[in-house]
Amino acid sequence: MVAASVGVLALQGDVREHVAVLTGLGAEVIAVRTEQQLAAVAGLVIPGGESTTIARLLETSGMRALLGERLRDGLPVLGTCAGLILLSRSIVDGRDDQWSFATIDVDVRRNGFGRQIASFETTVDVDGVGEVPGVFIRAPKIESWSESVTVLATHDHGTGPTPVLVRQGAAWGCSFHPELTNNSAIHELFLATI
């Protein structure tokens, strides 16, 4: 369904699952570990993993500057969990020196739903798609956002609804892990924008 290649940032995390979903949808997928590979993709998925680890490896691999530049130029991007943290404008409860690309105007709290023992599965109702399974693992919580952000799905975990899938321009951010389920609806939405 798409001719242009989609990258999955392959420094750390559940890269394999994203590659499988995108490949299953007919995309040509590149695992991105270098600047050359990053320069060649028409869209990028930043997977789940540890945001501090991926941030550090973006620096050591020399990709931080180029990725920042491509995101400012409107590269279509989907960040899940750690990927959302890296795309956010600010991080609460992170490391003091933790940076992010500020691509989506949301403030996220790391592990905002709790530690691993509180990780959960639920059903999430996505605008225009319907219900999809939501797997939340030490998930970040979006605590505030600007009007330029479109909220596509929310989840109420007992403290009122919070956004769990958002979009701002070409950038998509997701608190949960659609790649860990057999529902590819969110990846399809993303691919349609590339």
Add this chain to the structure above:
Amino acid sequence: MTLSSDSSVVGSARVKRGLADMLRGGVIMDVVNPEQAKVAEDAGAVAVMALERVPSDIRRDGGVARMSDPQMIQEIQATVTIPVMAKARIGHFAEAQILQALDVDYIDESEVLTPADEENHIDKWGFTVPFVCGATNLGEALRRIGEGACLIRSKGEAGTGNVVEAVRHLRTINAQMRRLASADEAELYRLAKDLQAPLPLVLEVAQTGALPVPMFCAGGISTPADASLVMQLGAQAVFVGSGIFKSEDPERMARAIVEATTHFQDAAVVAKVSTGLGAAMRGAEVATLEQRLAERGW
């Protein structure tokens, strides 16, 4: 699994195995205090294993090695933002209950500690927190998965700085999985008996060619080249115990092993990070050991 008021479920196999999926391509580092935990996080570790003594010191000191003091675990939890794992003795479900009450992110039912039960491992299905267990071969891995382990690590020989046993265990598990994948259907029943493994899991491996949970590597990894080696042999992430904080320059060694684990297929990167690292931990010849930790567990 528990159903909460808003119909969400905690402790499912998917969220327990899912955290292991998130750790793939990363390095989990043994730390004995908050300062080391900070060094590990700064270097890019995906998680830390909080314990009182690293395996090489447990070897040196002897005596009974037990679960760590909860205070030390809590101090480390307060220091880092990455997942914190901790070890319980084999079969010691009360230690595991305590670790779950402390909100640790993963429990390692570990042969590095002195076993509490010489016949039974912990029944891990009853816990909300996920477990990682060691294995030296496929039968052992599948028995642990049958008991509810959500992540398998090849055991290697902890505290030696010698990668030879880790390689043996990874190669054994891989070879046994290939054997299952190529077996005639009628052979699988006997192979399950030979492996002393649950038949449904044997059938699953025969069909998929892989373990139903992620497989990481532990025990003896002490250089960036070791990390690259075991990743190329099919490990999906590495545990480094004594190898970092028993080296000459722990901060550099930690950063180098993190980079080598990510770029394990790119020898130029592994060469670069291996350059001028200082001495790795001294290490030991496995044949000279009095106690083989990998032999603990059944």
